[in-house]
Amino acid sequence: MRLKTRFIILGVIFSVFFISFKMIEPELEGSRGSGHAPVDSDDGSQHYDGRSKDVFSDEKLKRSVERYVNKYAVDWNVTVAGSLWNVPVQWINAREIHPEIAPEIGALLHKLSMSKIVRAGLGHRGTQLKMTLILDGGQRAVFKPKWYQIDDIVKGKPYDGPDRHNGEIVGFHLNRILGYRRSPLVAGRVVDMEKEIKPVADQSLLDTFYVKDGNVCFFGKCMYCKGPETGVCGEGSLLEGAIVLWLPEKWKLKNWRHPWGRTYRNDIKALGPRLMDIVDAAVFDYLIGNADRHHYETFKDQPDSIMVMLDSAKSFGNPYHDEESILAPLYQCCRLRKSTWIRLDQLRDGVLSRVLRQVLLHDPLSPLLADAHYEAMDRRLKHILSIVEECTDKDGELHVFVQDKYSPQYVDELDHS
Numbered sequence: 001m002r003l004k005t006r007f008i009i010l011g012v013i014f015s016v017f018f019i020s021f022k023m024i025e026p027e028l029e030g031s032r033g034s035g036h037a038p039v040d041s042d043d044g045s046q047h048y049d050g051r052s053k054d055v056f057s058d059e060k061l062k063r064s065v066e067r068y069v070n071k072y073a074v075d076w077n078v079t080v081a082g083s084l085w086n087v088p089v090q091w092i093n094a095r096e097i098h099p100e101i102a103p104e105i106g107a108l109l110h111k112l113s114m115s116k117i118v119r120a121g122l123g124h125r126g127t128q129l130k131m132t133l134i135l136d137g138g139q140r141a142v143f144k145p146k147w148y149q150i151d152d153i154v155k156g157k158p159y160d161g162p163d164r165h166n167g168e169i170v171g172f173h174l175n176r177i178l179g180y181r182r183s184p185l186v187a188g189r190v191v192d193m194e195k196e197i198k199p200v201a202d203q204s205l206l207d208t209f210y211v212k213d214g215n216v217c218f219f220g221k222c223m224y225c226k227g228p229e230t231g232v233c234g235e236g237s238l239l240e241g242a243i244v245l246w247l248p249e250k251w252k253l254k255n256w257r258h259p260w261g262r263t264y265r266n267d268i269k270a271l272g273p274r275l276m277d278i279v280d281a282a283v284f285d286y287l288i289g290n291a292d293r294h295h296y297e298t299f300k301d302q303p304d305s306i307m308v309m310l311d312s313a314k315s316f317g318n319p320y321h322d323e324e325s326i327l328a329p330l331y332q333c334c335r336l337r338k339s340t341w342i343r344l345d346q347l348r349d350g351v352l353s354r355v356l357r358q359v360l361l362h363d364p365l366s367p368l369l370a371d372a373h374y375e376a377m378d379r380r381l382k383h384i385l386s387i388v389e390e391c392t393d394k395d396g397e398l399h400v401f402v403q404d405k406y407s408p409q410y411v412d413e414l415d416h417s
Helices: 002-036 058-072 084-091 103-114 165-177 193-200 274-288 324-333 338-346 351-360 371-395
Strands: 117-122 131-135 140-145 186-192 209-212 215-218 238-245 253-257 295-299
Touching: 058 165, 058 351, 084 103, 103 186, 103 238, 117 193, 140 165, 165 186, 165 238, 165 274, 165 351, 186 193, 193 215, 274 295, 274 324, 274 338, 274 371, 324 371, 338 371, 351 371
Parallel strands: none
Antiparallel strands: 117 131, 131 140, 140 238, 186 238, 209 215, 253 295
């Protein structure tokens, strides 16, 4: 009997120990993984020990999205006194095209999308079909027509096919959110070709209009514009597109061949801020899938000029393909502006797509992207962060992160929260 009692007591003790262990096992597992979290440094950046980063908590993610939306969403209905077309002339300098925050941005976008067209002509050079418009008040703009639906997938090489007008609009707002401010203002617009364009069109443009299946079409003049077989048609007489604000006349542009444009020269080196601008552009282009930046522009006679980020319309073609070659400047040089890194780090874990969705809501052509493209941007951002982490593991943060006088001065509470 005593032996039986002992066995019963031992069984009870074992059961108590086993149940207790199972209850605390999740906490033990959590404590083992706690060493994977990033360590915040005094300057707001984060460094790593080569292991994975914890994701934002739901509450922190929500706060980050709200802050960025409040900062970058524009009010299209704001009223601004004076001549709006003079505002961009006052804004522009060698290192930015527009300020980070200004109520006039919303007013200008609204004016671009609504102003009366007083003259229309052929597009200004280039390989892609477009129109040059003069708006009421004398402001010049470029109109890039719609070729694709937002859920169309462009197969083939990432730079194949005509421009995607929505890419130009989304690119402008993404450029703002990244803190670059290197793209001219862009808005969506629907033009009535019978009522708004043909009555004020130059004869050279007018000669390229035709009708197909009851729809008004035009083929314009460009490298790939060969006649009606290469033309674009509206729905009836209505044609959707992106309207891009022309840069002020005094700011002339100088064209350069991109050093990563799949041609190379050993006798020409990037000067001043140029290399870091090129890396910034690679990050931007990879996010939107733009592999067509074989040339780029800077402001003429401005040695410290930004890399002006024009023509982002060869983007958002295939959300299921990530073109790794676009990131060559980043993974080959392993250098990145500290300010760019901080901003990218704050946009991870879905913050980027959520913010961009909200910022784009007020454009007249909204929705501008299919869900798959938002998912692609979040996925690509995660890949960019992993490349930077590999670089810091290999070369150290002091080598990888560049803090130069050309870095955007936007590092604020958004980037430290």
